Amino acid sequence: MDETENPIKDLCEILENILEHSSGDSCLNAWASALDFKSTNMYQAVTALAGVISLVERCEAAAQHIPGDRELFLKPLKRVKDMIINLNLNSPWHSSSSYLDAATIAGLKYGIYAIDQFYPGAQPEKSSAIKDYVAKIDALLEELLQSDLPDEVKDLFSRHLHALSVALTSIRINGIENLEATLDSIYGSLYRRSESINEASPGNERIIKKFMEIVGHANELASGWENASALLTYSAPLLLPLIKTVV
Incomplete structure (x- = not known):
C-alpha cells in the first residue's frame, strides 16, 4: 500500500x-x-x-x-x-x-x-504519482552524473533536479506554491544558460531531452494537481524550444 x-x-x-x-x-x-x-x-x-x-x-x-x-x-x-x-x-x-x-x-x-x-x-493515487515521479528524477540524476555532459551543464542540471525533487516532495504538505516558485527559478536559469546548453548538445541530445521532459511534466503538475496521473508518462517537453539542437 x-x-x-x-x-x-x-x-x-x-x-x-x-x-x-x-x-x-x-x-x-x-x-x-x-x-x-x-x-x-x-x-x-x-x-x-x-x-x-x-x-x-x-x-x-x-x-x-x-x-x-x-x-x-x-x-x-x-x-x-x-x-x-x-x-x-x-x-x-x-x-x-x-x-x-x-x-x-x-x-x-x-x-x-x-x-x-x-x-x-493524503490521497493514495496522488501520493503514488508523486512518489513515482520523484523516482524518475532520482534515476535521471544518476544517469546524468554518468553522462558526458560538460561539468558546468552537469552541475546545473543536477542542482535543478535536486530542487525539483524537494519541491515535489513538499507538495504533499504545502501545496504547489513552492513547486511553482522552483519551476520559475529553473526556467529563468535554463533560459540564461541556453547558449551553454546548446553548445553541450551534440552527442548529448538524449539526456538533455529527458531532463527537459522531466521539467516540462513538473509544470503540468503545477498547472493543476488533478493532472498528476499525466506525470507517469512522457509527453512533448515544454522547454525544448529553448534548446534548439535537441528538437
Whole structure:
C-alpha cells in the first residue's frame, strides 16, 4: 500500500503514545519515551520537541484544505500547542497531560478522517504519482552524473533536479506554491544558460531531452494537481524550444 501524507494522524499517534506514560513521571521522561530520545541528552530533547512543533504547523497547513468550519480541527491543535508552550520538563507528566482531554483527542481523530477526504497529499493515487515521479528524477540524476555532459551543464542540471525533487516532495504538505516558485527559478536559469546548453548538445541530445521532459511534466503538475496521473508518462517537453539542437 502506498504511504500517504496525513500529519494529523502522525501527531495523534505520538500523543496517544505519550498518554500511556505514567502520570507521576516527569514530562521529560514521558516525551523521551514517546519520541525515542535519551532524557539525558538535551540536544536530542530540544530537536525532538521542535519536530513536534513543526508537525503541529504541518497539521494547521493541511487543515486549510478542509472546507467548512476549520475551528473543529484547529481547536485541538491549539490545545497541543498550548501544552508545548507551557511545558516544564521537570514537572510531572500529569501537569501537561490534562491538555490532552477526551475532546481534544476525539477532535484530532475526526481531523484524521477529514484530511483523508480533502487533503491532496493524503490521497493514495496522488501520493503514488508523486512518489513515482520523484523516482524518475532520482534515476535521471544518476544517469546524468554518468553522462558526458560538460561539468558546468552537469552541475546545473543536477542542482535543478535536486530542487525539483524537494519541491515535489513538499507538495504533499504545502501545496504547489513552492513547486511553482522552483519551476520559475529553473526556467529563468535554463533560459540564461541556453547558449551553454546548446553548445553541450551534440552527442548529448538524449539526456538533455529527458531532463527537459522531466521539467516540462513538473509544470503540468503545477498547472493543476488533478493532472498528476499525466506525470507517469512522457509527453512533448515544454522547454525544448529553448534548446534548439535537441528538437
